[in-house]
Amino acid sequence: MKNKVFIACSIDGYISDVKNSLEWLNSIPNPEQNDMGYASFMTNVDAIIMGRKTYETIAKMDIEWPYAVPVFILSRRLTSVLPNLNAQIELMKGSPNNILQTIRSKGYNQLYIDGGNTIQQFLSYDLIDELTITTMPLLLGGGSPLFGPLINPLHFELVKSEVFLSQIVQSTYTRKR
Protein backbone atom coordinates (compact mmCIF):
# COMPACT_ATOMS: atom_id res chain seq x y z
CA MET A 1 0.00 0.00 0.00
CA LYS A 2 1.50 3.27 -1.11
CA ASN A 3 0.36 6.89 -1.43
CA LYS A 4 2.38 8.69 -4.05
CA VAL A 5 2.77 12.25 -5.24
CA PHE A 6 4.00 13.07 -8.75
CA ILE A 7 3.96 16.80 -9.35
CA ALA A 8 5.75 19.67 -11.05
CA CYS A 9 6.59 22.91 -9.30
CA SER A 10 8.76 25.99 -9.59
CA ILE A 11 12.09 26.32 -7.75
CA ASP A 12 10.19 28.25 -5.09
CA GLY A 13 7.61 25.49 -4.69
CA TYR A 14 4.51 26.76 -6.47
CA ILE A 15 2.30 24.41 -8.47
CA SER A 16 0.33 27.14 -10.20
CA ASP A 17 1.09 30.82 -10.66
CA VAL A 18 -0.78 33.86 -9.31
CA LYS A 19 -3.11 33.84 -12.33
CA ASN A 20 -3.84 30.16 -11.71
CA SER A 21 -2.11 29.41 -14.99
CA LEU A 22 0.02 26.37 -15.79
CA GLU A 23 1.60 27.81 -18.94
CA TRP A 24 5.01 28.05 -17.28
CA LEU A 25 5.02 24.23 -17.26
CA ASN A 26 5.64 24.48 -20.99
CA SER A 27 8.44 27.03 -20.74
CA ILE A 28 11.11 24.44 -21.64
CA PRO A 29 10.99 23.24 -25.27
CA ASN A 30 9.99 19.58 -25.36
CA PRO A 31 9.85 18.69 -29.06
CA GLU A 32 9.79 14.93 -28.44
CA GLN A 33 7.13 15.20 -25.75
CA ASN A 34 9.27 13.59 -23.10
CA ASP A 35 6.79 12.65 -20.38
CA MET A 36 9.49 12.67 -17.67
CA GLY A 37 8.46 9.33 -16.25
CA TYR A 38 4.74 10.03 -16.00
CA ALA A 39 3.51 7.02 -18.03
CA SER A 40 5.86 4.73 -16.16
CA PHE A 41 4.67 6.19 -12.84
CA MET A 42 1.04 5.63 -13.87
CA THR A 43 1.59 1.94 -14.63
CA ASN A 44 1.97 1.53 -10.85
CA VAL A 45 -1.13 3.48 -9.91
CA ASP A 46 -4.46 1.73 -9.10
CA ALA A 47 -6.50 4.83 -8.36
CA ILE A 48 -6.21 8.59 -7.98
CA ILE A 49 -7.23 10.78 -5.06
CA MET A 50 -7.64 14.31 -6.32
CA GLY A 51 -8.67 17.64 -4.86
CA ARG A 52 -11.71 19.46 -6.18
CA LYS A 53 -9.68 22.30 -7.69
CA THR A 54 -7.50 19.93 -9.69
CA TYR A 55 -10.62 18.14 -10.94
CA GLU A 56 -12.19 21.45 -12.01
CA THR A 57 -8.99 22.55 -13.74
CA ILE A 58 -8.91 19.34 -15.79
CA ALA A 59 -12.70 19.38 -16.42
CA LYS A 60 -12.42 22.91 -17.83
CA MET A 61 -9.66 21.95 -20.27
CA ASP A 62 -10.86 21.01 -23.72
CA ILE A 63 -9.39 17.52 -23.49
CA GLU A 64 -10.58 13.96 -23.01
CA TRP A 65 -10.59 12.81 -19.39
CA PRO A 66 -6.95 11.71 -19.12
CA TYR A 67 -7.18 8.89 -16.58
CA ALA A 68 -7.86 5.20 -17.12
CA VAL A 69 -7.97 4.34 -13.40
CA PRO A 70 -10.77 5.30 -10.97
CA VAL A 71 -10.53 8.84 -9.61
CA PHE A 72 -11.77 9.78 -6.14
CA ILE A 73 -12.42 13.49 -5.84
CA LEU A 74 -12.36 15.09 -2.42
CA SER A 75 -14.90 17.82 -1.93
CA ARG A 76 -17.20 18.98 0.81
CA ARG A 77 -19.22 21.00 -1.71
CA LEU A 78 -19.50 19.15 -5.01
CA THR A 79 -22.57 16.95 -5.37
CA SER A 80 -22.06 15.82 -8.94
CA VAL A 81 -19.43 15.61 -11.64
CA LEU A 82 -19.59 15.88 -15.43
CA PRO A 83 -22.24 13.27 -16.42
CA ASN A 84 -19.95 11.52 -18.89
CA LEU A 85 -17.48 10.90 -16.07
CA ASN A 86 -19.90 9.27 -13.64
CA ALA A 87 -18.44 5.84 -14.26
CA GLN A 88 -14.85 6.88 -13.62
CA ILE A 89 -15.24 9.33 -10.77
CA GLU A 90 -16.47 9.03 -7.22
CA LEU A 91 -16.94 12.01 -4.90
CA MET A 92 -15.71 11.59 -1.35
CA LYS A 93 -15.39 13.58 1.82
CA GLY A 94 -14.02 12.97 5.28
CA SER A 95 -10.65 12.67 6.94
CA PRO A 96 -7.70 11.37 4.90
CA ASN A 97 -7.55 8.24 7.05
CA ASN A 98 -11.25 7.43 6.53
CA ILE A 99 -10.98 8.14 2.83
CA LEU A 100 -7.98 5.83 2.52
CA GLN A 101 -9.75 3.09 4.43
CA THR A 102 -12.76 3.28 2.10
CA ILE A 103 -10.63 3.31 -1.03
CA ARG A 104 -8.49 0.43 0.15
CA SER A 105 -11.55 -1.59 1.07
CA LYS A 106 -12.43 -1.33 -2.63
CA GLY A 107 -9.12 -3.00 -3.44
CA TYR A 108 -7.03 0.00 -4.52
CA ASN A 109 -3.60 0.18 -2.92
CA GLN A 110 -1.24 2.13 -5.15
CA LEU A 111 -2.68 5.61 -4.92
CA TYR A 112 -1.71 8.78 -6.76
CA ILE A 113 -2.46 11.76 -4.50
CA ASP A 114 -2.91 14.93 -6.54
CA GLY A 115 -3.67 18.61 -5.99
CA GLY A 116 -1.99 21.10 -3.66
CA ASN A 117 -4.55 21.10 -0.85
CA THR A 118 -4.95 17.33 -0.94
CA ILE A 119 -1.19 16.74 -0.89
CA GLN A 120 -0.78 19.19 2.01
CA GLN A 121 -3.58 17.53 3.96
CA PHE A 122 -2.17 14.02 3.41
CA LEU A 123 1.33 15.19 4.37
CA SER A 124 -0.02 16.80 7.53
CA TYR A 125 -1.30 13.33 8.53
CA ASP A 126 2.01 11.77 7.44
CA LEU A 127 0.22 9.69 4.83
CA ILE A 128 2.54 10.22 1.87
CA ASP A 129 5.01 7.41 1.13
CA GLU A 130 6.59 8.63 -2.09
CA LEU A 131 7.23 12.09 -3.45
CA THR A 132 8.34 12.76 -7.03
CA ILE A 133 8.98 16.45 -7.58
CA THR A 134 9.75 17.83 -11.02
CA THR A 135 11.31 21.27 -10.65
CA MET A 136 10.89 23.76 -13.47
CA PRO A 137 13.80 26.25 -13.67
CA LEU A 138 12.01 29.40 -12.61
CA LEU A 139 10.87 31.34 -9.58
CA LEU A 140 7.15 32.12 -9.74
CA GLY A 141 7.17 34.33 -6.67
CA GLY A 142 3.56 33.55 -5.83
CA GLY A 143 0.64 31.23 -6.58
CA SER A 144 -0.49 27.96 -5.00
CA PRO A 145 2.22 26.44 -2.84
CA LEU A 146 2.94 22.72 -3.04
CA PHE A 147 3.75 22.42 0.65
CA GLY A 148 2.06 23.66 3.79
CA PRO A 149 2.71 23.73 7.52
CA LEU A 150 3.54 20.55 9.43
CA ILE A 151 3.50 19.82 13.15
CA ASN A 152 6.75 17.87 12.89
CA PRO A 153 9.43 17.57 10.21
CA LEU A 154 9.14 14.56 7.90
CA HIS A 155 12.35 12.86 6.82
CA PHE A 156 12.61 11.33 3.39
CA GLU A 157 15.11 9.20 1.54
CA LEU A 158 16.28 10.22 -1.94
CA VAL A 159 15.64 7.34 -4.32
CA LYS A 160 16.56 8.96 -7.61
CA SER A 161 17.37 12.33 -9.12
CA GLU A 162 17.38 12.92 -12.86
CA VAL A 163 17.67 15.85 -15.23
CA PHE A 164 15.21 16.04 -18.14
CA LEU A 165 15.62 18.23 -21.22
CA SER A 166 18.90 19.52 -19.68
CA GLN A 167 16.80 21.90 -17.55
CA ILE A 168 14.35 20.08 -15.34
CA VAL A 169 15.44 18.30 -12.16
CA GLN A 170 13.20 15.48 -11.00
CA SER A 171 13.80 13.94 -7.59
CA THR A 172 11.98 10.98 -6.07
CA TYR A 173 11.89 10.53 -2.30
CA THR A 174 10.36 7.86 -0.09
CA ARG A 175 9.28 8.47 3.48
CA LYS A 176 11.89 7.34 6.02
CA ARG A 177 9.93 5.78 8.89
Add this chain to the structure above:
Amino acid sequence: MKNKVFIACSIDGYISDVKNSLEWLNSIPNPEQNDMGYASFMTNVDAIIMGRKTYETIAKMDIEWPYAVPVFILSRRLTSVLPNLNAQIELMKGSPNNILQTIRSKGYNQLYIDGGNTIQQFLSYDLIDELTITTMPLLLGGGSPLFGPLINPLHFELVKSEVFLSQIVQSTYTRKR
Protein backbone atom coordinates in the same frame (compact mmCIF):
# COMPACT_ATOMS: atom_id res chain seq x y z
CA MET B 1 30.15 40.99 -12.06
CA LYS B 2 28.04 38.30 -10.46
CA ASN B 3 25.79 38.00 -7.43
CA LYS B 4 25.60 34.42 -6.27
CA VAL B 5 23.58 32.46 -3.76
CA PHE B 6 24.85 29.18 -2.27
CA ILE B 7 22.44 27.84 0.30
CA ALA B 8 20.95 24.71 1.78
CA CYS B 9 17.25 24.25 2.34
CA SER B 10 14.61 21.61 2.98
CA ILE B 11 12.47 20.12 0.21
CA ASP B 12 9.79 22.63 1.21
CA GLY B 13 12.20 25.56 0.95
CA TYR B 14 13.06 26.47 4.53
CA ILE B 15 16.58 27.55 5.48
CA SER B 16 16.05 27.26 9.22
CA ASP B 17 13.41 25.42 11.20
CA VAL B 18 10.71 26.81 13.51
CA LYS B 19 13.13 26.74 16.45
CA ASN B 20 15.68 28.65 14.37
CA SER B 21 17.88 25.59 14.49
CA LEU B 22 20.17 24.33 11.74
CA GLU B 23 20.68 20.86 13.21
CA TRP B 24 18.69 19.23 10.42
CA LEU B 25 21.53 20.26 8.09
CA ASN B 26 23.53 17.47 9.72
CA SER B 27 20.81 14.84 9.42
CA ILE B 28 22.70 13.00 6.65
CA PRO B 29 25.88 11.22 7.82
CA ASN B 30 28.91 12.90 6.28
CA PRO B 31 31.90 11.00 7.67
CA GLU B 32 34.36 12.43 5.15
CA GLN B 33 33.12 16.00 5.62
CA ASN B 34 32.18 16.42 1.98
CA ASP B 35 31.75 20.18 1.58
CA MET B 36 29.45 19.78 -1.44
CA GLY B 37 31.31 22.32 -3.52
CA TYR B 38 31.47 25.08 -0.93
CA ALA B 39 35.28 25.59 -0.96
CA SER B 40 35.30 25.57 -4.74
CA PHE B 41 32.41 28.08 -4.79
CA MET B 42 34.30 30.34 -2.35
CA THR B 43 37.42 30.45 -4.55
CA ASN B 44 35.30 32.55 -6.92
CA VAL B 45 33.95 34.92 -4.30
CA ASP B 46 35.52 38.39 -3.70
CA ALA B 47 33.20 39.53 -0.93
CA ILE B 48 30.08 38.52 0.95
CA ILE B 49 26.87 40.46 1.45
CA MET B 50 25.10 39.07 4.45
CA GLY B 51 21.94 39.81 6.40
CA ARG B 52 22.09 40.81 10.03
CA LYS B 53 20.42 37.62 11.27
CA THR B 54 22.93 35.41 9.47
CA TYR B 55 25.77 37.48 10.95
CA GLU B 56 24.32 37.12 14.45
CA THR B 57 23.82 33.38 14.00
CA ILE B 58 27.48 32.96 13.04
CA ALA B 59 28.73 35.40 15.71
CA LYS B 60 26.89 33.40 18.40
CA MET B 61 28.51 30.11 17.33
CA ASP B 62 31.61 29.17 19.25
CA ILE B 63 33.76 29.14 16.11
CA GLU B 64 36.41 31.28 14.45
CA TRP B 65 35.02 33.79 11.94
CA PRO B 66 34.82 31.51 8.89
CA TYR B 67 35.42 33.99 6.06
CA ALA B 68 38.68 35.17 4.51
CA VAL B 69 37.03 37.72 2.21
CA PRO B 70 35.45 41.02 3.29
CA VAL B 71 31.90 40.72 4.60
CA PHE B 72 29.33 43.49 4.20
CA ILE B 73 26.51 43.16 6.69
CA LEU B 74 23.18 44.74 5.91
CA SER B 75 21.41 46.22 8.88
CA ARG B 76 19.36 49.27 9.64
CA ARG B 77 19.86 48.71 13.38
CA LEU B 78 23.37 47.45 14.09
CA THR B 79 25.96 50.13 14.83
CA SER B 80 28.90 47.89 15.62
CA VAL B 81 30.14 44.34 15.21
CA LEU B 82 32.31 42.12 17.38
CA PRO B 83 35.51 44.18 17.93
CA ASN B 84 37.83 41.45 16.68
CA LEU B 85 35.95 41.47 13.37
CA ASN B 86 36.24 45.20 12.67
CA ALA B 87 38.87 44.65 10.01
CA GLN B 88 36.86 42.06 8.08
CA ILE B 89 33.34 43.42 8.40
CA GLU B 90 31.63 46.56 7.21
CA LEU B 91 28.08 47.52 8.14
CA MET B 92 25.90 48.85 5.34
CA LYS B 93 22.35 49.99 4.75
CA GLY B 94 20.35 51.21 1.80
CA SER B 95 18.77 49.76 -1.28
CA PRO B 96 20.34 46.67 -2.89
CA ASN B 97 21.32 48.71 -5.94
CA ASN B 98 23.10 51.38 -3.88
CA ILE B 99 24.82 48.75 -1.77
CA LEU B 100 26.04 46.93 -4.87
CA GLN B 101 27.31 50.17 -6.38
CA THR B 102 29.32 50.95 -3.24
CA ILE B 103 30.74 47.45 -2.97
CA ARG B 104 31.67 47.33 -6.63
CA SER B 105 33.33 50.73 -6.42
CA LYS B 106 35.63 49.10 -3.87
CA GLY B 107 36.64 46.55 -6.51
CA TYR B 108 34.57 43.54 -5.46
CA ASN B 109 32.66 41.88 -8.26
CA GLN B 110 32.03 38.25 -7.44
CA LEU B 111 29.61 38.53 -4.56
CA TYR B 112 28.15 35.84 -2.34
CA ILE B 113 24.69 36.96 -1.20
CA ASP B 114 23.69 35.20 2.02
CA GLY B 115 20.76 35.12 4.45
CA GLY B 116 17.07 34.58 3.77
CA ASN B 117 15.89 38.19 3.92
CA THR B 118 18.88 39.46 1.93
CA ILE B 119 18.42 36.83 -0.78
CA GLN B 120 14.70 37.61 -1.01
CA GLN B 121 15.37 41.34 -1.25
CA PHE B 122 18.01 40.91 -3.97
CA LEU B 123 15.75 38.53 -5.90
CA SER B 124 12.88 41.02 -5.68
CA TYR B 125 15.14 43.51 -7.50
CA ASP B 126 16.23 40.78 -9.95
CA LEU B 127 19.83 41.12 -8.78
CA ILE B 128 20.75 37.45 -8.42
CA ASP B 129 22.75 35.91 -11.27
CA GLU B 130 23.48 32.47 -9.90
CA LEU B 131 21.57 30.22 -7.52
CA THR B 132 23.04 27.05 -6.00
CA ILE B 133 20.46 25.23 -3.90
CA THR B 134 21.39 22.21 -1.83
CA THR B 135 18.23 20.32 -0.91
CA MET B 136 18.20 18.27 2.27
CA PRO B 137 15.79 15.30 2.05
CA LEU B 138 13.19 16.41 4.55
CA LEU B 139 10.11 18.59 4.91
CA LEU B 140 10.48 21.05 7.76
CA GLY B 141 6.90 22.30 7.53
CA GLY B 142 7.82 25.74 8.88
CA GLY B 143 10.67 28.11 9.68
CA SER B 144 12.41 30.79 7.62
CA PRO B 145 11.58 30.48 3.94
CA LEU B 146 14.33 30.82 1.35
CA PHE B 147 12.06 32.52 -1.19
CA GLY B 148 9.58 35.35 -0.97
CA PRO B 149 7.07 37.09 -3.20
CA LEU B 150 8.08 38.47 -6.60
CA ILE B 151 6.31 40.94 -8.88
CA ASN B 152 7.21 38.88 -11.93
CA PRO B 153 8.48 35.32 -12.43
CA LEU B 154 12.25 34.97 -12.92
CA HIS B 155 13.45 32.37 -15.38
CA PHE B 156 16.68 30.51 -14.75
CA GLU B 157 18.85 28.08 -16.66
CA LEU B 158 19.97 24.85 -15.03
CA VAL B 159 23.77 24.66 -15.17
CA LYS B 160 24.37 21.54 -13.11
CA SER B 161 22.60 19.12 -10.82
CA GLU B 162 24.48 16.70 -8.59
CA VAL B 163 23.69 14.25 -5.82
CA PHE B 164 25.91 14.30 -2.72
CA LEU B 165 26.08 11.54 -0.12
CA SER B 166 23.40 9.67 -2.14
CA GLN B 167 20.78 11.87 -0.48
CA ILE B 168 21.33 15.54 -1.15
CA VAL B 169 20.44 17.13 -4.50
CA GLN B 170 22.36 20.27 -5.39
CA SER B 171 21.25 22.29 -8.40
CA THR B 172 22.94 25.37 -9.82
CA TYR B 173 20.97 27.84 -11.92
CA THR B 174 21.95 31.03 -13.71
CA ARG B 175 19.51 33.84 -14.45
CA LYS B 176 18.19 33.72 -18.02
CA ARG B 177 18.04 37.31 -19.21
